[in-house]
Amino acid sequence: KRSFNGWMWDIHTGAIAGRPGEIFMAAIGFFLVVVIATGFLIWPFLIRRRKERQKLRFNKQSSVRWVRGLQN
Numbered sequence: 001k002r003s004f005n006g007w008m009w010d011i012h013t014g015a016i017a018g019r020p021g022e023i024f025m026a027a028i029g030f031f032l033v034v035v036i037a038t039g040f041l042i043w044p045f046l047i048r049r050r051k052e053r054q055k056l057r058f059n060k061q062s063s064v065r066w067v068r069g070l071q072n
Contacts, residue, residue: 010016014025 007016012025014021014023017024
């Protein structure tokens with residue numbers, strides 16, 4: 001008999017499917033690490049881009065308010 005923890009360990013390590021399962025789990029782990037690393041590398045550029053868009057949006061709204069003021 002196997003315990004619940006034993007089954008979970010086999011699923012976690014990929015041992016339940018033998019060598020292909022281990023390779024598959026290793027590939028998933030590698031993919032996860034790459035995705036996390038690229039996310040941290042891209043984050044500052046996304047923040048800067050969002051701030052630039054907010055500046056442009058704010059300028060647009062203020063100019064639209066000024067034009068509306070002239071129309072009244």
